[in-house]
Amino acid sequence: MIKVRSMKKQLKYIFLFLIFICLLTGCFSQALYKKISATLGIKIPANVKIEYEDTHGGFHGDGETFAKIEFDAFQAEEILRQIESLESWHELPLSENLHLIMYGGEKDNVEYAYNFAKSFGIPHVKNGYWFFVDRHDKSSSPEKDENIFKRSSFNFTLAIYDIDTNTLYYFELDT
Numbered sequence: 001m002i003k004v005r006s007m008k009k010q011l012k013y014i015f016l017f018l019i020f021i022c023l024l025t026g027c028f029s030q031a032l033y034k035k036i037s038a039t040l041g042i043k044i045p046a047n048v049k050i051e052y053e054d055t056h057g058g059f060h061g062d063g064e065t066f067a068k069i070e071f072d073a074f075q076a077e078e079i080l081r082q083i084e085s086l087e088s089w090h091e092l093p094l095s096e097n098l099h100l101i102m103y104g105g106e107k108d109n110v111e112y113a114y115n116f117a118k119s120f121g122i123p124h125v126k127n128g129y130w131f132f133v134d135r136h137d138k139s140s141s142p143e144k145d146e147n148i149f150k151r152s153s154f155n156f157t158l159a160i161y162d163i164d165t166n167t168l169y170y171f172e173l174d175t
Helices: 002-040 071-082 096-103 116-118
Strands: 049-054 061-070 087-092 106-109 110-112 128-134 155-161 167-175
Touching: 002 061, 002 155, 002 167, 071 155, 096 106, 096 116, 096 155, 096 167, 116 167
Parallel strands: none
Antiparallel strands: 049 061, 061 167, 087 128, 106 110, 128 155, 155 167
16 A cells, blocks of 8 residues: 555656646747747747757857757748748848858858858758848947958857758857
8 A cells, every 4th residue: 555655656746747847848949939030030830840959158158059940831831921021031042251151161261160050960051041140249230241250259140941841940159
């Protein structure tokens, strides 16, 4: 009789713990969708497949945030409609500076070896759109990347939407 009560008590705690985890995860997911949606100006549905990584932390909040969001065909149609209606999204290819940051390369005899796309598994997207905002406090034009290499640190958000795979890649960098 004692073992049965003890087992029931353990199951009760396990059940409560699982409910807590589900609630916590759901709240986190909703906050994540809202943050990305607000930043990009599009409404991301909650029932999508998402991979997420965030290394921000420490005193200065430096780090990288990466999200890969996959949409089904119906969701992708709506996302594309939203993107095409916004001036803040641009048809690919990326600007030269953003391409250098994401994929590396050479410009004016300077080798840029950042290659963030490779470290996060972002392919060379050929058919799609991109979004950029320079969040650096010295930025005079947040929607432009023209001065991004003239500062000692990066603070920007970049998103790339791949029409062929219905995938949105979201990347924040703070150094």
